[in-house]
Amino acid sequence: MSRSNPEVDDILSAIRGATKRVTVAKRTVAEVLVAAPGHLTAEEITYEVQKRQPDVSPSTVYRILEEFEALEIVVHAHLDQHAAVFHLAGAVHGHLTCDECGTTFEIPAAHFDALSKDLQKTFGFRLDRHHVAVTGTCEYCQTHRQLHK
Numbered sequence: 001m002s003r004s005n006p007e008v009d010d011i012l013s014a015i016r017g018a019t020k021r022v023t024v025a026k027r028t029v030a031e032v033l034v035a036a037p038g039h040l041t042a043e044e045i046t047y048e049v050q051k052r053q054p055d056v057s058p059s060t061v062y063r064i065l066e067e068f069e070a071l072e073i074v075v076h077a078h079l080d081q082h083a084a085v086f087h088l089a090g091a092v093h094g095h096l097t098c099d100e101c102g103t104t105f106e107i108p109a110a111h112f113d114a115l116s117k118d119l120q121k122t123f124g125f126r127l128d129r130h131h132v133a134v135t136g137t138c139e140y141c142q143t144h145r146q147l148h149k
């Protein structure tokens with residue numbers, strides 16, 4: 001049944017370290033997050049969790065995601081006008097979302113370092129490099145648009 005996975009075990013010990021109870025539902029959410037290839041909405045996480053544990057309700061999954069965020073196990077981001085997406089906190093990166101084709105590119109958060117320093121210095125403002133995607137037009141869509149002029 002629960003084959004142990006070091007990444008899942010780390011999450012479970014973070015929960016225990018915060019003196020929270022480890023439940024089957026929490027373990028399953030952890031397993032889904034570790035197995036996820038990229039960004040998942042709360043709805044998609046619920047769907048994956050229910051494939052493994054049909055009794056876990058959506059509200060339980062939402063509560064667990066909140067707890068995981070408070071414990072800094074996961075972070076969420078807004079890539080477009082749609083629902084927030086979640087991924088493990090260890091995988092923090094910047095997001096560029098193309099307004100035309102909707103593709104999101106993950107880029108190393110370090111690309112925001114210069115901007116981050118400048119905003120801090122000039123405005124005393126601390127940039128959150130991950131929470132909201134930077135929007136614009138991707139290389140493909142720029143080229144495509146020119147071809148059709």
Ligand SMILES: [Zn+2]
Nearest residue numbers: 076078084131
């Ligand atoms: Zn948010």
Ligand SMILES: [Zn+2]
Nearest residue numbers: 039077087095
């Ligand atoms: Zn992301």
Ligand SMILES: [Zn+2]
Nearest residue numbers: 098101138141
């Ligand atoms: Zn595009």
